[in-house]
Amino acid sequence: MANDMMNRNNNDIFDAMNDWLDFPRNFFDNREMSKMMQSDVAENDKEYTVKVDMPGMDKSKININYNDGVLSISGSRKSFKDNSKKDNSIIHKERMEGHISRSFRLPNVVASNIHAKYDNGVLTITLPKQSAGNGDNSIQID
Known part of the structure; x- marks a missing residue:
C-alpha cells in the first residue's frame, strides 16, 4: 500500500515533467479539437452503432x-x-x-442502408451488417 502511494506520487512528478517537456509540441497541437470527436462503437449480430x-x-x-x-x-466549425x-x-x-476527422474500419456493412442522426451534439450512425459496400456511398444526416 505504501509503495503504491509512493509510486503514484512519483508518477505525478514524472507526468508533470513530461507535460513541461512536451509543452512546445502540445502548444501547437490542437488538443481541444481532437477531444470533440470522442466516440463509442458498439456491435451486435445485426449492426454496428457509432456515437460521436x-x-x-x-x-x-x-x-x-x-x-x-x-x-x-x-x-468543421468556425470560431465563436x-x-x-x-x-x-x-x-x-x-x-x-x-x-x-475520424475513421473506423467496420467491415461487412450494407452501405445503402446506413442511417445517421445528429441530435444535441451527438452524431449516431447505424451500419447494418451483411456485405461490404462497393463504391463511394455518401450518407445524409437526418
Missing part, C-alpha cells in the same frame, strides 16, 4: 462516408464570436475553429 460527440457543429458541416469497409467522419461585451478582453478561450 461533435458539440457546436452545424449538421451541414459534417460529412460521413463509407467506402471499402471504412467509415469516415469529418466536420461574443460581441455582447465589447469593453471586456478575453482572458481564457477554448472554443475555436478547425477541422476534425
